[in-house]
Amino acid sequence: MRSPRKSIGRCAVSTLTLLLMSACGSGTDDANQPPAPTPTPTAAPSLHAIVYGASDTSVPRGTDVPITMMGQMRALFDLIRKSPDFTQVVMDLGDGTPVHVLDTNTGDKFLPGKLALGLSYILIDMKAKGDPKYADYLATYQKITTAMMAQPSGGNYTYANTSWGEYYYLVALNNFKAHGMLNEVFSDTMLATLQNRLTFCDMFGADSSGKTNTCPAAGVPIDVASLNTAQNYYAVSYGIAGLRQKLGWSNPTFSSATDPAVATMNARDALLYTLTNHIRNDSSGGFSDEASNTHTTYYDQARFDRYSTLLIGEVVERTLEMGNEANLTPELKGYLRKSVDLILPQLNADGEGFNYGRSIGPYGDSAFMEVLTAAANAGVLTPQEMQIAYTFIYKAARRYETFWYDPTLPTPSVNMWVKGRGTDTYRGKPRVMGENFSLLHQYMYVDAWWSKLGFGGKAPMADSDYQAWLDARPRYTLTWYNQPTDTAHPYSAALLTVRDGNRVINLNLSQAPDYNSFTPYYPVPFSDKLIYGTTDLGYALLIPQVSYNGKTYIPVTYYKNLNVTESNGQVIVSFDTAKFRQAAKNAAFSTDLDLQAHTVLTFGRGTLTRTDTLSSATLTGNVTVETDFTSFADYLSTTANGDGFSVNYANNANSNATGYGTTGFDSCALSNFDTTAGGATNPLSTTPIGQLHSNFACMTQPFTINAGSTRTFGWSLKYSS
CATH class of the missing domain: 2.70.98 (Beta-galactosidase; Chain A, domain 5)
Known part of the structure; x- marks a missing residue:
C-alpha cells in the first residue's frame, strides 16, 4: 500500500476525479488530472463496486446493494431528461405531496450547483466510454445549466445559486477541465457568465436585512470580518476562491480592520488564514465552535456538534482539491488528528456516524467518511488506521445503499423525510433532489481518493479482524x-x-x-x-x-x-x-x-x-x-x-x-x-x-x-x- 504521505503533491487527485483510478499519471500539464476510469472486478465487494460498479455501472456480482451510486445518478439524469419541461420534474416520496424539485420556488438555493456537479459525473463517464447517447445527454445538460443560470428581472430567483451551490458548480468546472471537456460543455459566453456569478461575495457584506449579493467594484477589497452567515462558511468561500484560482479566474481581494496580514494575501490564502484563526481561537480543544460568530460572551457560545468535527476535514480536503498542499500546515493536521481521535472510538460494524446534534442522518455517516478520507490523504493515519478507515467507509456506503436509499418509493431516492423519518428544516423535503446529488457526490469523491491511495476495487478487512479492532477500543x-x-x-x-x-x-x-x-x-x-x-x-x-x-x-x-x-x-x-x-x-x-x-x-x-x-x-x-x-x-x-x-x-x-x-x-x-x-x-x-x-x-x-x-x-x- 502506498504511504499516505506520498498521496500529497504530484499524486494528489481532485475530488472531481471520476471513481476508480490507477497509479499517478505522468506526462501531463495538470498534476491532478486522473486517468480514465477502469472497470472493477465483479467478484469482490469493495467501496468502488458500490459507488461505480461494473464497467456499465451496474451492480457487480457479490455486491449486495439494489443499485450503484452511479446508477442512481444516471436515474436522476434520466428523470430530468425525459420530462417535457425540466422545471416541472416531480419527485414523489409516497406521502401524498410530490415535490416539483426544479421549480423556482423550491427554496433549494444550492440546486444549480448540485445539478451541474452531479450530472457531470455521467457526462464524463459517457465521454470516456464513447457512449453513442453522449450528445443527447450533453444537450440536456447544456439546456439545464443555461436555464438555471439565467437571471430573470425582478424578484428573488431561487436559482441565483449561492454559497455551497457556487462551490459545487466550480467543482464541476474543474472536473470537466481535468478531462479536457470544459470548452466542449460550456460556451465562452456561458463561462463568462459563470466567472461573474460563481464568487463568494454573497457570503460577505450586508446581512439578510440589507442583502448584498454582488462583489464590490474592482479594486475595492471585502472586509474578511463581514461574513454574514455562520463561520463554517469561511470554508465554503475558501473552496470557491481556490477553485476559481485553479481555473485561472481572478478573485475579489480582502482587507481586515484588525489584521493587516489579510490584505497581503490572495483571497484563497486569506480565507484559509481566517479559518485557521476560527478553529484556533474559538475552542482550546481544537474544534470549531459553530455559535461563535453570533454571540459575544462565552456563556452563550459553544455549540459543538457534527460540523465542529467535520469542518477541519472539509478544509483539508478543499486544500488538496485546489492544489494548495503547501499551506497544509502541521497546525491544521493537528486539528484534523483531533477529529480523527473523536471519531475512531465511535466506529462500528454498521457504518453509522454521528447520532447527536443537527443535520445528521446520512450526513452523520458521511461526516465520519469525509474526515477519515482527509486524514488518509494528509498522512495523519497509521497503516492500520488506513485499513480500518477504508473498512468503515465501505460499511457506510453499504448502509447508504441499503438503509438511506429507498428503491421502493414512487421516485427512488434517499429518504430523510418519510416512513417515520424526519430531518432539519434546513434539509426539508423541497431539497430532495439536491440532497441526492450532494450525498452521492460525497461518496464518489471519497471513492476517487481511496482509489488513488491504492484501495480501488479492494475488499474491506475481514469482518472478524475489523470486529477484533472494535472490541479492543477503550470502554x-x-x-x-x-x-x-x-x-x-x-x-x-x-x-x-x-x-x-x-x-x-x-x-x-x-x-x-x-x-x-x-x-x-x-x-x-x-x-x-x-x-x-x-x-x-x-x-x-x-x-x-x-x-x-x-x-x-x-x-x-x-x-x-x-x-x-x-x-x-x-x-x-x-x-x-x-x-x-x-x-x-x-x-x-x-x-x-x-x-x-x-x-x-x-x-x-x-x-x-x-x-x-x-x-x-x-x-x-x-x-x-x-x-x-x-x-x-x-x-x-x-x-x-x-x-x-x-x-x-x-x-x-x-x-x-x-x-x-x-x-x-x-x-x-x-x-x-x-x-x-x-x-x-x-x-x-x-x-x-x-x-x-x-x-x-x-x-x-x-x-x-x-x-x-x-x-x-x-x-x-x-x-x-
Whole structure:
C-alpha cells in the first residue's frame, strides 16, 4: 500500500476525479488530472463496486446493494431528461405531496450547483466510454445549466445559486477541465457568465436585512470580518476562491480592520488564514465552535456538534482539491488528528456516524467518511488506521445503499423525510433532489481518493479482524472541546463515548445557544435504536423538565465540574448544571432560572441510569417536574408494570430497549407516540433514523424547592446490545 504521505503533491487527485483510478499519471500539464476510469472486478465487494460498479455501472456480482451510486445518478439524469419541461420534474416520496424539485420556488438555493456537479459525473463517464447517447445527454445538460443560470428581472430567483451551490458548480468546472471537456460543455459566453456569478461575495457584506449579493467594484477589497452567515462558511468561500484560482479566474481581494496580514494575501490564502484563526481561537480543544460568530460572551457560545468535527476535514480536503498542499500546515493536521481521535472510538460494524446534534442522518455517516478520507490523504493515519478507515467507509456506503436509499418509493431516492423519518428544516423535503446529488457526490469523491491511495476495487478487512479492532477500543473516551484548565471558557464542553459490546453511546455536553432547546442537543445518552433526538423540536426526553410560573425550563447548558471515572466495568459521569434555560429557541439569558442540578449518569453493561438532584437558593413558589422516555418499541408490545413507575418492552427490530423505570415521581403514564389526538403523525416522533412509537411520561405534583431543600429524580434503562 502506498504511504499516505506520498498521496500529497504530484499524486494528489481532485475530488472531481471520476471513481476508480490507477497509479499517478505522468506526462501531463495538470498534476491532478486522473486517468480514465477502469472497470472493477465483479467478484469482490469493495467501496468502488458500490459507488461505480461494473464497467456499465451496474451492480457487480457479490455486491449486495439494489443499485450503484452511479446508477442512481444516471436515474436522476434520466428523470430530468425525459420530462417535457425540466422545471416541472416531480419527485414523489409516497406521502401524498410530490415535490416539483426544479421549480423556482423550491427554496433549494444550492440546486444549480448540485445539478451541474452531479450530472457531470455521467457526462464524463459517457465521454470516456464513447457512449453513442453522449450528445443527447450533453444537450440536456447544456439546456439545464443555461436555464438555471439565467437571471430573470425582478424578484428573488431561487436559482441565483449561492454559497455551497457556487462551490459545487466550480467543482464541476474543474472536473470537466481535468478531462479536457470544459470548452466542449460550456460556451465562452456561458463561462463568462459563470466567472461573474460563481464568487463568494454573497457570503460577505450586508446581512439578510440589507442583502448584498454582488462583489464590490474592482479594486475595492471585502472586509474578511463581514461574513454574514455562520463561520463554517469561511470554508465554503475558501473552496470557491481556490477553485476559481485553479481555473485561472481572478478573485475579489480582502482587507481586515484588525489584521493587516489579510490584505497581503490572495483571497484563497486569506480565507484559509481566517479559518485557521476560527478553529484556533474559538475552542482550546481544537474544534470549531459553530455559535461563535453570533454571540459575544462565552456563556452563550459553544455549540459543538457534527460540523465542529467535520469542518477541519472539509478544509483539508478543499486544500488538496485546489492544489494548495503547501499551506497544509502541521497546525491544521493537528486539528484534523483531533477529529480523527473523536471519531475512531465511535466506529462500528454498521457504518453509522454521528447520532447527536443537527443535520445528521446520512450526513452523520458521511461526516465520519469525509474526515477519515482527509486524514488518509494528509498522512495523519497509521497503516492500520488506513485499513480500518477504508473498512468503515465501505460499511457506510453499504448502509447508504441499503438503509438511506429507498428503491421502493414512487421516485427512488434517499429518504430523510418519510416512513417515520424526519430531518432539519434546513434539509426539508423541497431539497430532495439536491440532497441526492450532494450525498452521492460525497461518496464518489471519497471513492476517487481511496482509489488513488491504492484501495480501488479492494475488499474491506475481514469482518472478524475489523470486529477484533472494535472490541479492543477503550470502554470510554472523553474528548474535551475546551480544556478544563481554560479560564476563558469556564463551562464544560466535551463528548463522552462509551462502548458496550457492539453498542456506541454518546453523551454530548454542548452549550448550543441556538439549538439547546432541541432534543438532539440535550445532555442525555444517544445510541442507535435506543435513544434518539427529534430534529428542531424539544420535549422532556430523559431530562428533568421543570414547569414554573407557567413556563418550561430545562437543564441544557452551563455544565460545570464534569468528572468521569470507571469502576468495576461501570463508567460513572457526574456534572453540575448552574442554571435552567427556558425551553425556547434563542431564549433570552435574562430568563434563566436560578435552579441547579447535580447529575450522575452510570453506564453499566446493558443498563443506563441517571439521577438529578435539584436545588435552589432563591426560588419561591411551586414547580412540577416531568421526564419522558420515548422508545422505538411498538406501543402495542409495551407493557406497563403494576408498580406504576416502570415498563417492559418486547425486543423487536425497532428497538433494543427491554425495560425502563423511574424514581422520585408521583405518577407515570404509557401512551402511543406515533400520532397526535387528531390522527396526524406526531412530529416529535420522527427521528432521523425512524419513528418513535411509545412514550412513558413521569411527573410530579406541584412542590416547593428553596434554600435548604432538594429533590432527587432518577431513571434506569435496560437494553440488549
